[in-house]
Structures are given as C-alpha cells and as structure tokens.
Amino acid sequence: MSAPATPEFSVIGGKAVHDVLAGHESSIIDVVRDAYLAHGEGKSVNPPSYFLRFPDRPDSRIIALPASLGGELPVDGIKWISSFPRNITSGLPRASAVLVLNDHETGYPFACLESSIISATRTASSAALAARELHRDRERPRTVTFFGTGLIARYLFTHLQGTGWEFDEISIHDSSREYADGFARHLADRTSARIVVRESPEEALRASGLVVFATTAATPHIHDPAWFSHNPTVLHISLRDLDPEILRGSFNVLDDIEHCLKADTSPHLLEQATGSRDFVDGTLYDVLRGTVAVPGDRPVVFSPFGLGILDLAVGAHVYREAIARGLAQPAPGFFHDLSRYA
Numbered sequence: 618m619s620a621p622a623t624p625e626f627s628v629i630g631g632k633a634v635h636d637v638l639a640g641h642e643s644s645i646i647d648v649v650r651d652a653y654l655a656h657g658e659g660k661s662v663n664p665p666s667y668f669l670r671f672p673d674r675p676d677s678r679i680i681a682l683p684a685s686l687g688g689e690l691p692v693d694g695i696k697w698i699s700s701f702p703r704n705i706t707s708g709l710p711r712a713s714a715v716l717v718l719n720d721h722e723t724g725y726p727f728a729c730l731e732s733s734i735i736s737a738t739r740t741a742s743s744a745a746l747a748a749r750e751l752h753r754d755r756e757r758p759r760t761v762t763f764f765g766t767g768l769i770a771r772y773l774f775t776h777l778q779g780t781g782w783e784f785d786e787i788s789i790h791d792s793s794r795e796y797a798d799g800f801a802r803h804l805a806d807r808t809s810a811r812i813v814v815r816e817s818p819e820e821a822l823r824a825s826g827l828v829v830f831a832t833t834a835a836t837p838h839i840h841d842p843a844w845f846s847h848n849p850t851v852l853h854i855s856l857r858d859l860d861p862e863i864l865r866g867s868f869n870v871l872d873d874i875e876h877c878l879k880a881d882t883s884p885h886l887l888e889q890a891t892g893s894r895d896f897v898d899g900t901l902y903d904v905l906r907g908t909v910a911v912p913g914d915r916p917v918v919f920s921p922f923g924l925g926i927l928d929l930a931v932g933a934h935v936y937r938e939a940i941a942r943g944l945a946q947p948a949p950g951f952f953h954d955l956s957r958y959a
Contacts (some may be wrong), residue, residue, distance in 0.1 A: 626951035629935065632733035633944035635668070638738050638934045642745070642779030643932060648762040649742040650905065652686060652930035653872070655904030660751075661871070661926045677701045686933075691721040696732055696928040702833050703930040705796075710768050711833065712736065716932045725952070728945070730938050732928065733768075735935060739891030739927040743773035743872065743901075744852045745780050747919040748827065750904045751850055751870070751911050758826025758850065762788040765832035766800035769807035769854060773829055774804065784810040790821035819844050826850065830858040835884060840867050853883065853920045865896055867916040870909075872901050875924035884920050914950035 618765045638645060655661055659787070662685040669679040679699040686692055698714035705711055716732035719725065739823040750826045752758075760776070761784050763770045774787075787810045791797040800864045804812050815821035822828055840860040845851075845867070853859060856877070864887050871877040871884065875898055878885045887896055899909035912918060 621888045623955065624681075624720070624723065626948045626953050627728045627940070627945040628948060629728060629730040629939045629945050631734055632772070633682075633939050634731050634935050636733045636944065637938040638734065638931075638944070640779070642742070642776045644778070645738060645934070646742045646746050646749070646780060647928055648738060648930050648934050650746055651688070652924075652926050653746075653902055653905060654744075655688050655925055656687060656770070656873070656924065657900070657906070659684060660687040662925050663926050664877070665879070666925070668782070674701075678745065682923075682925035684786060684929050685721075686926045686929045690933065691846075692933045693719040693721055693724070694726075694925075694929050694932065696730065696925055696932075697734065698736055700731040705767070707799055712768070716928055718929070718932055718936060726898065728932075730932050730935060731866070732932065735931050737768050737772040739774075739931045740854060740923060741776040741848040741923075742767055743921050743923070743927060744773055744829070744854055744919070744932070745776040745782075747870065747901055747904070747921070748777065748782070748850065748852060749780060750901070751917055753911075755911065755913060757782060757785065759785045760788070760825040761786075761826035761829065762790065763826070764790050764814075764821065764830045764858065765855065766791045766793075766796045767831065767833075770800065770829065771803065773831065773852070774807075780915065784808065786811045786813065786824070788821050788824045789880070790816075790818055791813045822849070823847060830855050831856055834858050836881075837861070837886070839863065848914060849918050851916060851918040853918050856884075856920055856922065859883045860917070861890055862943075863916070864918060864920075867918045868898050868912050869896055869902060870899055870904060870917070870919045871897060872919075872921040873924055874900065876924065877920055878933050882922070902928060 667681040682696040696716045714732035716730045718728045736946045830849045903909045
C-alpha cells in the first residue's frame with residue numbers, strides 16, 4: 618500500500634469489519650493461505666509476541682503482535698489484544714483488540730481497526746484452512762466435537778460450514794453446562810445436524826472424527842492417549858489442552874515451529890520433556906506445498922500459535938474493502954505537524 622502525499626488516517630469500527638467479512642469465509646481463507654505461503658517463502662517478519670501481565674490479575678494479559686507482510690501489497694502493523702477470562706462471567710467476550718496498519722514505505726500508521734472480529738476470523742480461517750488441507754486426500758469426517766464454546770468456537774463453526782463442511786452430528790463439551798447449552802442453541806438455529814451436549818470429555822472426544830479445542834485452559838486437562846485411538850483430526854487452537862504424551866503418538870503439524878515451542882504450550886512441554894523437536898512432522902506451509910504426507914493411522918494434531926501476519930493480511934483486506942465501500946471513518950488532521958522545519 619503506497620502512502621499518499623499527505624498521510625491520512627482512518628478508523629474502521631466493528632460493524633464495518635463485520636460487514637466486510639461476514640459470509641465471505643471461503644475468500645478469507647484464501648487470504649490466510651496466501652499469508653502462510655508468503656511466510657513460508659521468507660516474505661514476512663513475525664517476531665515473538667510481547668506479553669503484558671499483571672501481578673494482581675495473573676489470569677489476564679494484553680499481548681502485542683508486531684509483524685510485517687510482504688508480497689504484492691506489503692503492509693506492516695501491530696495487533697494489541699487483551700485476554701481477560703473473567704469477562705465471560707459478566708457476559709462480555711474474553712478478548713478485545715485493535716489493529717494498527719502502517720504504510721510499508723513511510724512507516725506512517727494509516728488505519729486503526731476493531732480487531733476482535735479480525736482476530737477471531739483469522740484464527741478460524743487458519744484452523745479451517747488446516748482442516749481442509751489435512752483432508753485434501755482423505756475423507757472428511759461428518760462428526761465434530763467442540764471443547765470450549767466461546768467466540769472462537771462460534772467463528773470456527775461458521776468457517777467450517779462456510780467452506781463446505783457438512784456434519785451429521787455435533788458434540789459439545791464445556792466445563793460450564795450453561796455455556797454448552799447456550800452454544801447448542803446457537804448451533805440449532807444454523808444447522809440440521811444432531812447436536813449433543815456431552816458431560817464426559819472422553820465420550821465427547823471419542824464421538825467425532827474432527828475435534829476442536831478452543832478453551833481457556835492454561836495447563837493440559839486431556840491426558841489419556843487411548844481416547845484418540847480412532848485417529849481423529851484435532852484442531853488444537855487453544856494449544857494447552859493436550860498432555861504431551863498424546864502429541865508424542867500423533868502426527869503433529871504446527872503453523873510456525875519457533876512460535877509454537879514456547880510459553881508452555883503442549884508442544885513446548887513435549888520439547889522440554891524430550892529435549893527434541895523430532896515429534897514435529899511439519900508446518901502448515903509444508904502441508905500446503907504437499908511436501909508432507911498426512912497419515913491415516915495416527916491422530917493428526919494441528920497446533921497454531923497464531924501469527925501476527927494473519928492479522929495484517931485479514932486487516933489489510935478489510936481496510937481496502939471498507940475504503941472502497943465508504944465504510945471507513947476518516948480522521949482529518951490526525952497528523953498535525955507534517956513539516957520538518959515548521
């Protein structure tokens with residue numbers, strides 16, 4: 618994106634973001650796919666995330682994800698996203714976020730976007746892309762289980778459904794029966810599949826060929842590898858649900874090895890236990906390029922840390938569409954002093 622002679626700045630609110638993205642799951646997955654390909658080809662900068670933590674609120678954090686994405690329309694920027702799990706007790710989503718986009722040539726920020734929707738969309742798109750590619754040469758399961766029933770689970774169901782997945786049965790498991798029932802009601806209005814709320818995590822896991830973990834778990838709570846004997850495909854979005862021994866016996870695909878093997882994620886715990894990364898079978902880039910063969914005789918686990926370049930890719934797409942549709946709110950005079958020698 619080339620900068621204008623006089624830098625301009627726009628604000629794009631949540632409704633505009635939603636209006637641009639809703640109903641376009643297939644095209645957004647293509648945007649995310651292109652970002653992964655650029656990343657795998659070295660056309661990105663994606664440094665470690667930076668965590669702001671609070672001694673008086675140890676379960677909460679605010680994370681900065683800076684990144685730079687090259688290609689035909691290069692863009693830089695940063696996502697600033699908070700995770701306050703206690704919000705859910707008052708009915709608010711756990712996460713809130715903004716995304717700032719910077720011009721690739723001048724460094725001037727040119728837009729601030731509400732980003733909880735962008736963040737949820739890129740997370741769901743990443744997982745749906747992985748599910749599609751991991752089943753490129755294998756039959757798609759017609760049963761799915763959701764562990765966790767928050768915003769990410771809702772978005773991922775929409776992205777699976779919007780990209781052609783069809784289910785006969787949907788199982789739900791959550792530590793809160795109230796939340797599980799609420800998610801069941803949400804799905805009932807959007808699918809003809811049989812919906813079952815399952816109290817037993819083992820029963821929920823064994824029920825489906827596709828399993829989604831989208832929880833707020835800080836440490837592993839699924840420990841028995843025998844529960845995976847039916848070799849499901851697991852979208853391990855929340856990253857800390859699975860005992861390392863489960864990963865040891867699985868086919869493991871990460872979105873980015875260096876990012877995933879930190880912060881006591883389940884893959885990181887396995888690396889610490891073994892002193893090796895030999896359990897990593899490939900990245901999503903490898904799957905996209907067809908350089909790894911996905912087996913049918915082991916559980917297949919996709920563990921995505923979530924890359925800032927995906928926020929940039931989706932956010933830049935939203936920005937272009939919002940500008941074209943007149944949905945952005947310009948901030949005239951945002952940059953006041955533009956002369957070096959005023």
